[in-house]
Amino acid sequence: MKSGRYVFPCKRRSKPLAFFYIHHLICTVIEEKIVVSISPELAPAFEIQRKYLPDNAVNKNTLRMIDDIIFEFLPALLYSTRLMSRMTIEKKELEQKESSFQITTLSEADKTKYTSLCKNTGKKKADYLWNARVESVRAGRYFCVIKNDTIVSSSFISDIDHHGANIVVSTSPEYRNKGYGKAVVRHASEWCFMHGHRPIYLVDANNIPSVRLAESLGFKNMSSEIVVSSYGK
Numbered sequence: 001m002k003s004g005r006y007v008f009p010c011k012r013r014s015k016p017l018a019f020f021y022i023h024h025l026i027c028t029v030i031e032e033k034i035v036v037s038i039s040p041e042l043a044p045a046f047e048i049q050r051k052y053l054p055d056n057a058v059n060k061n062t063l064r065m066i067d068d069i070i071f072e073f074l075p076a077l078l079y080s081t082r083l084m085s086r087m088t089i090e091k092k093e094l095e096q097k098e099s100s101f102q103i104t105t106l107s108e109a110d111k112t113k114y115t116s117l118c119k120n121t122g123k124k125k126a127d128y129l130w131n132a133r134v135e136s137v138r139a140g141r142y143f144c145v146i147k148n149d150t151i152v153s154s155s156f157i158s159d160i161d162h163h164g165a166n167i168v169v170s171t172s173p174e175y176r177n178k179g180y181g182k183a184v185v186r187h188a189s190e191w192c193f194m195h196g197h198r199p200i201y202l203v204d205a206n207n208i209p210s211v212r213l214a215e216s217l218g219f220k221n222m223s224s225e226i227v228v229s230s231y232g233k
Helices: 043-052 060-070 108-115 123-138 180-194 208-217
Strands: 007-009 021-030 033-038 079-088 142-147 150-161 164-171 198-204 220-231
Touching: 007 043, 021 060, 033 043, 043 060, 060 079, 060 220, 079 208, 108 123, 108 150, 123 142, 123 150, 142 180, 150 180, 164 180, 180 198, 180 208, 198 208
Parallel strands: 007 033, 164 198
Antiparallel strands: 021 033, 021 220, 079 198, 079 220, 142 150, 150 164
């Protein structure tokens, strides 16, 4: 940034995170300046518009301004612009507690348990969703709580970049607020530390229950970000 550049084309912005989310743009504040990581194909046009953004504020007004800029380049109904929190934790700060639930490391033999969760979908889509997760399963980084032969809560590490490990969590609605999500995220975080990675919990800032889950384990917000993303195959 000493060069005066604040918009950085990044090939990673053109690749999916957590299998399906392409984060075309991530905007945050570094050294009191708005800095943008953006897909190379959008970078030249966005660079021209960067001067209209405030210098050092990641908030709803900045989000709306970025959304208006991106509107010119991406299909309006196929992308979203969100304020997100990038949370993390140090190993010594992770709440050390024996789980009262049995945590299962998912294996390829558990495919039927997973695909049974894909309600209102055909076999092709269910198989596609499973195949997208097989790498995490084979690596032993997909953890879940199983009740009555059904996965009720799960957390897995979807991507690892520069030793930053992205944690994803999901709990069936009828099993929320019972501690299952917290238990599987703790287990996923422990896996990260055991393998020399930093747990990263990227969450929509408006998803208060998910933010509170992470905070209850000791996670802290290290960066507030505006993220433009789309969802697809």
